[in-house]
């Protein structure tokens with residue numbers, strides 16, 4: 001069989017600005033395609049992305065060329081397979097269960113959301129992305145992880161720095177110098193918090209890990225917390241901003257969501273439409289064919305779930321935001337062993353708590369100039385501002 | 392082929408034909424049975440495929456697998472003695488007629 005075609009025309013900067021027209025063309029013309037600027041083979045159809053993610057033996061997460069390793073100064077569970085991955089993940093998974101959230105945390109999260117909403121002025125135009133989406137996500141994460149003492153600003157900065165480092169495919173030493181400093185700061189905080197949690201255990205992720213009967217190595221405790229910081233702020237923040245945009249630019253849908261209290265469905269559609277994590281890497285462990293193209297052992301594939309989520313085979317009018325779809329089986333949380341560990345939390349905090357609280361507090365909120373909203377990102381994507389008039 | 396019946400939380404019953412070797416989660420997805428999400432594709436990492444095996448069938452479906460208990464803790468709905476992750480129930484010929492009940496919520 002032939003090798004996958006090569007697309008020299010696609011540049012990273014185009015993908016950062018607006019990847020969707022590019023993915024749409026790829027789905028139609030070259031669903032398996034080598035893109036030299038990204039140095040990977042992109043898979044843009046839902047069938048292929050799911051197949052690759054579900055088969056961890058044939059498609060390993062252990063990408064040797066991932067900038068994640070230097071960015072996190074660790075071999076994190078994101079880049080591991082099999083039993084080692086499961087053990088490290090399960091060490092903190094219980095802090096992320098629906099039951100723990102419902103019984104122990106839901107009220108705390110409601111209070112946090114209310115407190116941040118209290119600070120907002122009525123009748124003015126405010127950047128919700130800056131004032132709410134990021135800070136509320138950060139504050140809630142501090143509780144989930146057990147990192148009391150961290151500020152919202154620290155959490156948001158670390159999260160962004162880790163993400164920038166993990167996406168540093170150009171291996172820019174300045175970016176790794178920044179993540180080095182962030183790692184030092186986080187290590188100090190994690191050690192302090194661990195000491196406190198050993199004395200006073202709670203249901204936070206860090207407490208579970210340090211108080212476990214058979215704890216994972218300290219290096220992996222640190223790595224797990226950093227992965228959660230990297231993944232636990234941007235994703236709810238971006239999901240929230242995307243859903244706000246989708247609802248405010250489709251007022252008839254917003255009205256119906258309110259009437260039916262369909263915030264969960266709005267959440268699912270938001271993350272389908274613009275998946276906060278747009279793509280992931282996997283390494284082919286054997287020679288194989290995908291979509292009629294030869295993939296050689298060792299090739300690095302990029303599953304583009306952002307594109308899978310708009311696959312015309314699965315969705316009608318896939319490029320647009322429609323809360324009330326018949327079926328909305330999307331891959332925003334991935335699939336297979338690395339299925340997002342925070343999926344339940346995201347659904348409950350963003351979908352069940354943050355969104356209804358915001359729209360209840362400001363029932364006549366408007367987005368006066370949708371064109372003013374800027375979207376960015378290739379690996380991670382969402383709006384970077386959300387100027388909304390609060391009423 | 393074996394028959395599997397899914398009983399939704401509201402009592403609606405859906406019976407489908409399944410191939411031995413497939414699992415109860417995948418069979419539901421292949422037949423558009425609502426109430427099972429199976430978001431991790433059977434990797435035992437999402438707990439969105441939770442089901443309660445009908446009392447008459449628990450012997451045939453056997454014990455929970457290694458790690459299944461821990462993941463069941465992550466299920467959205469109440470975990471009972473008959474709770475299983477449906478992706479971990481592999482259908483065999485002698486499960487013809489299997490009945491599983493579905494929880495109200497999966498995510």
Ligand code: FES
Pocket residue numbers: 416428429430431432433434435436437438439440462476477478479
């Ligand atoms: S499908 Fe995810 S645990 Fe069964």
